[in-house]
Amino acid sequence: MGLYSERVLPRIVNVACATKVAQPLRRRVCEGLAGDVVEIGFGSGLNIPFYPPTVTRVAAVEPAEVGWKLADRRLRATTIPVQW
Numbered sequence: 001m002g003l004y005s006e007r008v009l010p011r012i013v014n015v016a017c018a019t020k021v022a023q024p025l026r027r028r029v030c031e032g033l034a035g036d037v038v039e040i041g042f043g044s045g046l047n048i049p050f051y052p053p054t055v056t057r058v059a060a061v062e063p064a065e066v067g068w069k070l071a072d073r074r075l076r077a078t079t080i081p082v083q084w
Contacts, residue, residue, distance in 0.1 A: 010064040014044040026050045045071030048078050058082045 027050050034054035039047065042060035044067050051058070060082050062068065068084060075082055 006064055007066055010044065010067040010070060014046070014067075014070050017043065017046055022046075023050075042071070042082075043067050045074040045082070048074040048080075048082070051078070051080055055080055060084055 026047055030047055030050040031052060033052055034056075036057045036059065037051070037055050038059045038061065040061045042062035043064075045060075048071070058080060062084070
């Protein structure tokens, strides 16, 4: 992956998708989840706060390492195991 897709794009997506207007959509998408979840396009973990207590584990697919760095605070705040 190139510089743009590895370093720049994840930061742009993090800011653009973290808006308050997106929160009701995230809540709705995550509300029915239960058990083991696979999240493709994990990004910076913006869905983490919306995982219901019925989620027992998340297998997160995200190729950009900077996305994981941006997700660090959210990952530390959850009790749900998230595996890269």
